[in-house]
Amino acid sequence: MELRHLRYFVVLADELHFGRAARRLSISQPPLSVAIRQLEESVGARLFDRNSKEVRLTPAGQALQASARRLLRQAEEAALEAHDVSQGSAGRLRIGFVGATLYRGLPQALAKFQARHPAVRVTLAELNSGEQITELLHDRLDFGFVHTSRMPAELRHELLLSEPFVACLPVGHRLARRRTVAIASLRDEPFVLFSRSASPDYHERILAICADAGFRPEVRHEVRHWLSVVSLVSQGMGVALVPSALRRAALRGALFRPLDEDVAGSDAYCVWREGPENAVVQGFLRAVRAGVPAADQA
Template structure:
């Protein structure tokens, strides 16, 4: 049984006349009759009564008509779905992100993307950089936003955000009212630092920035989320060096100050598994590139 047989059957079931059905199908009557015979042989039942009074559906034909219509409708839905998936218009997209992306425009970008592609369902998961890399390698994510471009060869990256670091101190700190802060002024201060395990790149970058000014930070607390860094600073437990986006957190009790000397920037990269066929993900990547 082929879909062609079902289409021929349904047209004949509507017309109940071989000549009219053949004209609708743009074929001659003999091929139509042959296809109906092949269908009946495949089904193992007579679907039409043929006599001098014309053509009529049998009881089996009437029952078969409903199922045949449903099968063709499902086939058409499957065809359209395959085309939409191929075009990247529908699907499910699993996106990982580091928490600071909430203050770097990720929610707005996602709203704009979903306005352009309402058929794509986006699911977000907050993970640190290494967790996202592991998830991408094991097909647990389709794309992610991480703090490093040092990734395994199976992954590709694109820079999506770059900004300066700021000094973050409690509101009652001795430096809180200065216009700028030199890193060297933080010598001997207790530091709140992003965990080395969660993001070794950030940990090492801040260490290197301080070392360039002649000291190593005295680490009091290590945490896994930037908001935790700012929260601890706001409660007077130490000072920190954080990406500029964190000042948008509007955390009461924390003061953000520009650094007096230029430093390496804080960067975020979009990352995905290279060489894979993921049309929905590719539409997302195109949107991210268009906005940079």
């Protein structure tokens, strides 16, 4: 059974006249007759009673008519959906993100993308960088925001932004009134640190910044999310070095001060799978590029 046969059948069922049906289909009458005969052979039943005066649907034809219309409609919808997906105007987009991305333009990029592509179903998953890479490799994510440039060959990545680290201090801290903070002045402070397992790059970057200032920090607490870092600092449980975007978190009890020296910045990357171009992913990437805020300046 072919869709062409069903289309011919539906038109003939409407017209109940081979000549008129053939004209609607823009074919001659013999190919229409052949197609109807092939369809009847395929279903194993006579679909039309015809003689020199009239054409009528048989009970089998009447039973097939509604199903044939439904199948043709589903085929048209499937073709339209495939076309829309190829153009990036429909489909799904599974996005992974690290928490700091919420303050780096992700909500704005999503709003812009959804306004242009309302039929695309977007789902978000907060995961650390390593988890996102694993999910991307197993095709359980389409796009990610990570803190590392160390990627498997199967993934493509692009630097989203680079921003300075700032000192995160509890309100009332002895350094709170300073306009800038020297890293060495944090030597004897308990640190709240992003855990190595959650993000080796960030963990090592902060240890290296402290080492360049001449000390190894006393790491009192390790957590898996940047908002947890800021939250613990706000509770007076230590100090931290965090990406400047976290200033937008506006958690009470925590304040942020620029560092008084240049250090390696905090890099954020977007990442997606290598392979045939996905129009939905490319459309979102364009929205991300257009929506990245300017990095905070120390």
